[in-house]
Amino acid sequence: MDMPRVSHRYVEVDGVRVFYREAGPRDAPTLLLLHGFPTASHQFRRLIDALGTRYHLLAPDYPGFGHTEAPDGFRYDFEALADVAEGFVRAVGATRFAVYAFDFGGPVGFRLAVRHPEWITGLIVQNANAYEEGLSAMARAAIAHRTGEPGAAEAVRELFTLPVTRGQYEQGAADTTLIDPDAWTLDQHHLDRPGRIAAQTALALDYHSNVAQYPVWQRWLREHRPPTLVLWGVGDGFFPEEGARAYLRDVPDAELHVFDSGHFALAERLPEIAPLVARFLDRLAGQGRPGGQRRLRIAVLGASGHLGGAVAREAEARGHAVTPLGRGAAYAADPAAVVGVLGGHDAVVASLKGGDRLVPRAAAALLEALPKAGVERLLFVGGGGSLEYAPGRRFVDSPDFPPQYLETARDQAQALDLLRAATDTPVAWSYASPPPMHLVPGERTGNHRAEARDTPLVDDEGVSRITVGDFAAAVVDAIERGSFVRRRFTAAY
Template sequence: MLLHGFPSSSRSFDTLIPLLATRYHLIAPDFPGFGHSDAPPPPAYAYTFDHLAQTMDHLLEALNIERYSLYIHDYGAPVGMRLIMAHPERLQVLITQNGNIYQAGLGAKWSKIAQYWADPAAHPEVIDAFLSPEGTEQRHTLGTSHPECYNPDTWTDEIAHLSKPGQREIQAALLYDYQTNVAAYPAWQAWLRQHRPPTLVAWGANDPSFIAAGATAFRNDLPDAEIHLLDAGHFPLDEKNDETAALILTFMAKHLLSSALAEREGAER
């Protein structure tokens, strides 16, 4: 299951899916308010990370999926961690790519966002910058040393989506609610320490939003985590797609095979 970030959609996995689909069945939903999913106005749908996770949970139940491996990126991290906490028995393998759950991983811009959390009305410039065309492009291009790898259609499509009626209200609600994720970090970290799921960290090391310290921090709770810092920004798939796919395929082959053998041995006993 591939869970996307802001302000993207399942389209961000367009280049990754064909490389993984030769071996695995993939689900890449758009969150409500993103991509081609419905975007009901906030009075009709509560745009919180709790609610996004509940919606994804309902999707999994509707598809009768009881076990899955999880890839989380950006907003997909708090949604995915809520799914894990609600149904820990369903998780096989965890893959995080700039999906942060550590205070150490928050870049400099989060101090300004914290001011927005304290008083949204006093800091409209934060949401203005968050939704601006310049900010949308820079989410892709800041930190890259290979700008020629980037397709401008990626952010022009995102800009068009963010310009739709109602998007400012939707994204402002989610940005405000993001503080609940930071508050939940200690609980998520404690769960990882207790359960030790096989975890792959494939992180764009030059991301100014979720900095590289957020990747290496996983080692504090998961000493056996496989951690790779890639020469990429916030959207590593834009320039490190093949490398990411190779890491995922190798990691999942190793750990899912081990899990299958353990389950088989348990059944034979």
């Protein structure tokens, strides 16, 4: 029999002793399993048994749940849960993974995704809501309570009783005999441990913060368009089916499956759900290629340059077929020549410099020629000079902008203007701006952030900085994920 070896471990994260389950080969595609309320990683035990020989599975318990031990004074809110989840991911060395988000796993997982889109290869959503229409009247009543309001704590504590815990499993289920009663019994055991009711009360009174984040998460979905599998028990008393279908607005290519089941659909419908998860992970894996993407044919204009070469090397390292084209290629500004050179590719990266307005002329030529060449995707690597240091005030227009870079920066800014003005183009362009000052030598670390914006991303000290390796990784991420379409984005730490 082919059964996984499941390890049960602890790792220290900022004073929190995080318990987690791990199975599968570490060089296989990784799936981060994020549990819901009022359960813990044990909710995934049977799924781990089903998938743990083929995939690398990580299932942590949050603070206030399961076997994880948090110190006195731990702040129980959803930002803190995401902080610990982020620390857990770093501690176990996971750098690229898909997320299985159930219930509370949605707020935790989406916060991780917004902070580190470069980590996420795909998204499995199972009864994890991110839309206003996905909130039932019962859910709205439960999350209406706020910390400090008279009677609020007493009202939410009713959620932590055995009848409610059991009801979350049985309500909406088609066949309750398929649900193991040990599930709610174990959940209640952990709920009744010392300090847990106070922790869960604080989280319940903070749930409204998740609803406030819905627009942020929806924007992340639209911009990054991650491969997405939506699984939903339609009898869910908290999150009705409308919440499942709403994902298709922001990720139209998402795969959606609904089940005659309730909130804990996995507990009842594992035989149907596990194969769907396996097929989804297989598609992400690209037949075992690293990086979790299908092999793309990418032409890099300017591959002999500093940034273009870094992008070409990063794409090749991920297994893509790269056509390197010279940095000073004058044909980049000739639409007819572009058609002949770039036809047959899945994407084009343009990282160009040159006199005689080569950069904006190349932008115009690519917009004209790529549809004729049958190439939909364009990633234009521009400069940081067109970023704004104040509303409407670009670095390139400031009096102290370095004069030796002024011509190039103005050309790059004009290229961005041309792309933005092409409102009727079929080309799915993106424009990548590095930090205006601190693009520094260095390899990829995977710790960068990328966002669609016109101002620099800065760290806690107000500095916008990234290595060439990480900026190249952000460019290839955008190509693989189809993210930031018709948008300018920047990347930094």
